[in-house]
Amino acid sequence: MSPRVFSWILYAVVGLFFGIAATVKLLDPEAFLSSLLTYELFPYEVALGLAFFAPAVELVVALALVSGVWRKGAALLTVLMLVFFIGLVAQGMARGLEMDCGCFGENQLQTTADYLIKMGQNVLLLLAVVGAWLVEKRFGSEQV
Amino acid sequence: MKQAIRQSFFILALSAVLGTASYLARPQVVPSGASEHEIELAAAQELEGVLWVDARMDADYEAAHLEGASLLNEENWELGFASLLERWVPGNPIVVYCSSQSCLRSHHVAARLREDLGMEEIYSLQGGWEALREAGLVEGGER
Numbered sequence: 526m527s528p529r530v531f532s533w534i535l536y537a538v539v540g541l542f543f544g545i546a547a548t549v550k551l552l553d554p555e556a557f558l559s560s561l562l563t564y565e566l567f568p569y570e571v572a573l574g575l576a577f578f579a580p581a582v583e584l585v586v587a588l589a590l591v592s593g594v595w596r597k598g599a600a601l602l603t604v605l606m607l608v609f610f611i612g613l614v615a616q617g618m619a620r621g622l623e624m625d626c627g628c629f630g631e632n633q634l635q636t637t638a639d640y641l642i643k644m645g646q647n648v649l650l651l652l653a654v655v656g657a658w659l660v661e662k663r664f665g666s667e668q669v
Numbered sequence: 670m671k672q673a674i675r676q677s678f679f680i681l682a683l684s685a686v687l688g689t690a691s692y693l694a695r696p697q698v699v700p701s702g703a704s705e706h707e708i709e710l711a712a713a714q715e716l717e718g719v720l721w722v723d724a725r726m727d728a729d730y731e732a733a734h735l736e737g738a739s740l741l742n743e744e745n746w747e748l749g750f751a752s753l754l755e756r757w758v759p760g761n762p763i764v765v766y767c768s769s770q771s772c773l774r775s776h777h778v779a780a781r782l783r784e785d786l787g788m789e790e791i792y793s794l795q796g797g798w799e800a801l802r803e804a805g806l807v808e809g810g811e812r
Contacts, residue, residue, distance in 0.1 A: 551691060554691070554692075554698055554699055555698050555699050555773060558699050558773065559771050559772060559773050560771070562770060562771035562773075563769075563771040565770070568704070569703050569704040569707075570704065573699060573703075574688075576699065577688040577689070577691050577692045578684060578685060578688040579688075580688070580691075581684040581685070581687040581688035581691060582680065582681065582684040582688075584684075584687070585680050585683050585684050585687065586680060589676075589680060595676040595679060595680055596676075597672055597673035597676055598672075598673050598674070598675065598676020598677035598678075598679065598680050599676070599677075599680060600673070601673040601674065601676075601677045602677045602680055602681070625771070
């Protein structure tokens with residue numbers, strides 16, 4: 526397998542995750558809004574804005590990662606979003622909250638194991654996108 | 670890196686447009702202006718002649734509810750609304766609660782009541798059932 530194909534596969538996997546997550550949220554914004562409120566971090570109006578903005582960002586990022594258009598920007602945003610998600614989940618765990626992550630529809634986080642698994646998923650996605658970026662940089666591929 | 674930052678701004682701008690369009694296409698799916706009609710428990714208890722409304726599922730209401738609260742949810746609106754009209758004194762305030770701060774059922778029910786009854790003094794209780802339980806006004810009863 527060529528490095529370019531390997532890099533594209535990694536981007537595509539991350540893009541697929543983001544695409545699914547975005548679709549679920551766009552289909553049921555109320556459920557995502559409700560999930561955001563369980564973070565006990567955002568005022569209602571901010572959560573309302575995020576309920577529509579966040580899935581839109583995820584969708585555009587997913588399309589960019591898979592298609593290669595604006596991929597560098599999408600990869601940067603992906604890293605920032607994943608770090609943000611990890612931080613959100615970590616603060617919930619630290620505060621002992623019972624949160625609904627809302628990442629892929631309803632996804633209750635109640636035990637420490639739930640929190641660690643969720644953070645682990647995000648770390649894996651983070652490693653995938655950073656790995657893809659490093660491979661792309663090393664072998665100088667702009668687009669597949 | 671400059672290119673990545675520039676592209677990320679394009680993506681964010683496009684997302685803002687898409688997110689706004691997504692909201693404008695169906696604004697009714699989420700309660701807007703909800704915080705304007707929220708009320709804290711202490712303030713709700715001060716309201717004279719207040720009627721409490723439980724917007725949780727029927728089974729949750731049957732398991733436990735605030736004493737004197739009427740059941741009204743969107744699943745059984747007609748029945749619940751008729752029952753509420755029998756108990757409500759026109760002009761008196763209404764406070765609706767659901768399971769927690771993150772549930773939106775009370776906001777939906779309160780908004781619909783404001784529309785149907787044509788009055789503004791219909792609130793959603795901040796913290797919902799959890800707030801009532803923490804205050805010792807109710808016991809048990811999960812979401």
